[in-house]
Amino acid sequence: MDILQLGHFLSIAETLHFGKSSRKCNLSPSAFTRSIKRLEEELGYRLLERSNRYVALTPAGQLFRQYASDILDSLNDFQHNAVISEKTLKGEISLFSTVTASYSILLPIIKKFRIDYPEINIKLQTGDAGITLQKVLDNEVDVSIAVLPDRLPENLDFLPLTITPLVFIAPDFDTKFIGKDEKTLNLEKCPLILPEKGVARNRIDARFAQSGIKPDIYAQVSGNEAILSMVILGCGIGLVPQLVVDNSPFKDSVRVLDFSPPLEPYHVGLCSQKKRAANPFVRAFRNAAVGGNQV
Secondary structure (H helix, E strand, C coil): CCHHHHHHHHHHHHHCCHHHHHHHCCCCHHHHHHHHHHHHHHHCCCCEEECCCCEEECHHHHHHHHHHHHHHHHHHHHHHHHHHHCCCCCEEEEEEECHHHHHHCHHHHHHHHHHHCCCEEEEEEECCHHHHHHHHHCCCCCEEEEECCCCCCCCEEEEEEEEECEEEEEECCCCCCCCCCCCECCCCCCEEEEECCCHHHHHHHHHHHHHCCCCEEEEEECCHHHHHHHHHCCCCEEEEEHHHHHCCCCHHHEEECECCCCCCCEEEEEEEEHHHCCCHHHHHHHHHHCCCCCC
């Protein structure tokens, strides 16, 4: 049994999908399957029930999942404490962010972080705002730039960085659903381009339910930048954070509509697991985010 096998098992225990886990672990499906089988043989227990249609943890697999997680956490703690004892920070931190947040929020943080901690390698992933919290919850990254949800999971820490309104935007030219001089949004009149999931989608869906509105949803899109692009092309009215508009090279091609009462603004910040609060890399990154002050 080795550390890599434990990581492979924790991945399949999370995804319950051999294809997804093999890709996450940068292995071929056959190599990933052999790794899991070797682990089962060494332990003397079947950890997974699998068929062509499903994968599930056995009772032994459910028990071993916690043991494997504890082992890797303890190894992490050892490596980080060893780093501290040597009075230097060398290693890697993994981050997840949307494209917009990567240059509007992350840029000054990473600049300071690279100056203060030049020996820490930054592994950055970008993607949809709707999965930023899940990336942290699934242990895929150490830190994410995320929107504070209405209910933050108890095992997560959130460090606020900025607040941005959640706004509806229209193209800057006349369309059949809204004129270029119209300033007020009629939710039942206009085709809407909405995020597929996430905080913004939850809030607008709640507004629909409260108001008894049956919206005309033109598209449900993954990524705020994609929503803005579709609005620019005249496909409909989009819902995005003001931060996305302000930092877009195409901000002059859209306009913000009046919408009352406005949706609750986004609180954007750094998110990490509470159990990693003592991780020196995470602490260093949080310090960089607040200008070097202790957090």
